[in-house]
Amino acid sequence: MGKVSEWNDDRGFGFIAPLDGKPARVFFHVRDYRLDGRRPEVGEVIRFTAQRQADGKWRTLTVRRTVPAVRQAKPAAPSRAMPWRPGSALPGALAIVAYALLIAWAIGAGRLPLEAALVPLALSAITFVAYALDKHAAQTGRWRTPESTLHMMELAGGWPGAWIAQQVLRHKSSKRAYRVVFRAMVVLHLIAAAAWLWGRA
Incomplete structure (x- = not known):
């Protein structure tokens, strides 16, 4: 048995610290993790089988979760830490409706065909597909789409598809730093679109 000591979710690999200290740490990949539907967490206790590689390093063959992750005691987190609390999707839905109304107004006013x-x-x-491919890559340990590329697609106008992907695929929805930049891309795009349409009067 051991405990997950390090985990890089973007790259899909981490390290296990065996409870008996031998060896010091063991490499494992998300493909070895035998629990579909969830990702490894630092601190969780797992059972694993490992094999020594030709370079002398150890790597797991299988990894199975045994008990809930061991976490350090922390003060009660505010409700905003729960990404899927009721009503959290409302701002995004309202933004999409406002965007659709803006485009409808521009077409009705003759400012857009x-x-x-x-x-x-x-x-x-296109952005929704990019999200889906990135999630699949994360689950299978393949090459990920850079977050900067996803943000550029959002800024270019694909943010409604990104928002839908976050709700449907549950991808890029729990990383606070990513969500902050995503919201900034939405605001910047809406401001730029409104300013451009207003200038076509």
């Missing part, structure tokens, strides 16, 4: 409505739909679809 009717076909322009297809552009945000296409960008959103």
Whole structure:
């Protein structure tokens, strides 16, 4: 048995510290983790089988979770730490409705052709697919899409698709730093779009 001592979720690998201290640490990959539907957590106690590699380092063959993760005692976290609390999706839904109304107004006012409505739909679809591929890569330990690339797609106009992916796929939804930048991309895009449309008067 051992305990997860390090875990890099973006790259899909980490290290286990055996409870008996032999060896000092063992490398493991997310593919070795035998618990579908969840990710490893630092501090959780696991059972594992390992094998010494040709370079002398140890690597797991299988990893199974045995008990809930051991966490240090912390003060009660505020409710905002719960990413899926009721009503948390409301701001994003309202932003999408406002965006749709902005585009509808621009088309009705003759500032955009009717076909322009297809552009945000296409960008959103592309961004949604990018999120889905990145989640699959995270689960299988393959090459990830850089967060900066996802943010650029959001800024370009694919943010509605990104928001839907976060709700449906549960991807990039629990990382606070990512959500902060995502919201900034939404605000910047809406401001830029409104300013551009207003200037076409």
